[in-house]
Amino acid sequence: MAGASKVFATAKAALEGVVFDGMTVMSGGFGLCGIPENLILALRDSGVRELTVISNNAGVDGQGLGLLLETRQIRKMISSYVGENREFERQYLAGELMLEFNPQGTLAERIRAGGAGIYGFYTKTGAGTVVAEGKESRVVDGHTYILETGLTADVALVKAWKGDTEGNLVYRKTARNFNPMMATAGRVTIAEVEQLVQPGELNPDCIHTPGIFVQRIIQGEKYVKAIEQRTVRKRSAA
Amino acid sequence: MAGASKVFATAKAALEGVVFDGMTVMSGGFGLCGIPENLILALRDSGVRELTVISNNAGVDGQGLGLLLETRQIRKMISSYVGENREFERQYLAGELMLEFNPQGTLAERIRAGGAGIYGFYTKTGAGTVVAEGKESRVVDGHTYILETGLTADVALVKAWKGDTEGNLVYRKTARNFNPMMATAGRVTIAEVEQLVQPGELNPDCIHTPGIFVQRIIQGEKYVKAIEQRTVRKRSAA
């Protein structure tokens, strides 16, 4: 078996030839948990501009997608929650940044639909709210459902815990979040992993993202894995 | 922590109080692979009649759902493929059995939608065929999509490899098939497992069906796990 290798040496190399001005990028993660840290840095350094970014959150100042906000590379965000980000707020209020809010579950489902060849789906979420404005709706058995459409992206950037050279991915704990759907919805999906392993090292019953969805894969150079809200409990005195 | 136990001693006990004449039952499996063998037997022995059964296949003569066909307990099947079943053919041609064919992927997605609170979804599958007849459709960018609706059931019967007393389930290899979606789409979901284990014994990153979807669970008494097409290759002489 041959097959062009999916493995790239660096995040920079993995982005070459697939990023361009005006593109749509999906970026996995919830808050700073499970974000493709190395690929976001490389995307910043690539200098591409006028990006539409689909991501549940927009990072925080100086971290995650916050880095791309600082450099003004983002033209539009499609997100469910963008708090905790002063630079975002400044650009948005100054009219420099467009923003489309989606309910979190609708966003997740739209991305799944995009990857699954579903044109659109009817959901109760958002019925009777601003989210429903301008959208088709129908009433079934007294419930109002609105039509939401699938989302895809030119490139999807995802972060997994382990991945093999075939692109099979395994996520860890709540760092899974949006990554598996985004992996299915990128025309090109680039994965970064903490541990790059050989085929056969992952349990085939426990692969979250089959390799077919991943075109390029790197082992991330280093991981900060920042914690936004460090909450702890005291050990009770023994 | 208390909580009424989800564990039942036998398949018979697990069906008590939730099965009734005229009900809709989902039954997992693909062919005879990953079918809830013990629960199907118990359903037959319960004597409930006029069942609508949602299952990709209808078993074979004398095995799987074939058992419920012999006893004429099934009024209607919703399936994608029902070959390999003479009794099915006889009843269908005699007008004793109703049949609704769904493309396999549409069937899987309709069950997922039912469990996920999606009223319906637009798919290209079946556009321009008899499957599209009587269904809404729309053309987007030159592609025709048809509207398919979610499916739920009064009871879903699923088979997993391992399950814990919380109802968390893990499937094995291609025996996973329709079981995970059906587990989400039953008003009552009853799981049978080959190995019933304690909470903590399953890897929480590798649980295919979270316990919230499973109301009752049994360890199956015995498993036949029949093979429909035993295909092998010869060992090359050493």
Added chain:
Amino acid sequence: MPWNRDQLAQRAARELHDGFYVNLGIGIPTLVANYIPADMKVVLQSENGMLGMGPFPYEGEEDPDLINAGKQTVTELPISSYFSSADSFAMIRGGHIDLSILGAMEVSEDGDLANWMVPGKMVKGMGGAMDLVAGVKRVVVVMEHTAKNGAPKFKRKCELPLTGANVVDMIITDLAVFAREDRATRFKLIELAPDVTLEEVRAKTTAKFD
């Protein structure tokens, strides 16, 4: 004497039942976890993708890959499982969660809920709130009875943009508890905080209730 934050959480905890799967919002709802009776089994769902959420970790044991929907570090239990956000909201939207306890800016007498945006102020987004109120079987709101300026929060109509229309089943405020049997009936005052009078509640409420 109005209920304080902990008393509100304690009162809300009385809506839990054995075997319930529950999603708790940020703020006072999070405190409800502290008042789950010891002999009751309640499983907490976190919409970022976890079922069976445990308490905060001991210092030094925080895991950046293990957070709740408020982005706080939490822990795993033997019953825990993880899943994607799509699967998490399939669980929520599909009606598999028994109870959601949420904060609110306004609730209308028809059960409309507003808790995500104030026009003119920077808007952070609805997160999973719209999905939760649309999908969870029973929605309990915990809130101060009036806004900081004294304006009633339980009112005829919400003036703020809605999170969901006709989605609230019970309202627990620092002054009183209102409940209704189903989403076609009117809210009924069912409890008053100690020494709080019906007159005071009426004076601070513009919603019609029984």
Added chain:
Amino acid sequence: MPWNRDQLAQRAARELHDGFYVNLGIGIPTLVANYIPADMKVVLQSENGMLGMGPFPYEGEEDPDLINAGKQTVTELPISSYFSSADSFAMIRGGHIDLSILGAMEVSEDGDLANWMVPGKMVKGMGGAMDLVAGVKRVVVVMEHTAKNGAPKFKRKCELPLTGANVVDMIITDLAVFAREDRATRFKLIELAPDVTLEEVRAKTTAKFD
């Protein structure tokens, strides 16, 4: 001399490319797996929920939990992964599979495909065929050029109920190969089996082709 079954499979295998993810139908298409060049990497998908399908097991090593879409026992490879039928058809419907090779009863000159039902005969069901032709990037049909009674199978219009409308990209029969550049253009005869003449093909084909 018309191509035999193995030659048909061999010809179809020339449509494979390095790195392709492929779904093979039942019958002759299954044989294509035997003709994947040794230096080419092709990953086989089985729509019941497996990527990276291996060959049949050695006798005695059959696993009832490990079958393909034809319900035949198969094996696992180091690259294999398993998933649910919903995820499998999301993969198919979402356009992630590069190529599907399928059998056919009829193909029309517009690329319509009929391969699942004959009215009046017992109907077994379409299984995953409709999903495959609707979702896979490129669909190659392998079939006998004529039916057992000699009737053309590549015709003006399908008379049998369709599996999909305008979904076929290439037709490989025992007599000839027809291909088209995209689904807006007409099929073109691009190859003849040895000693088969254009006249013979024209005589046995009612579809218009270039």
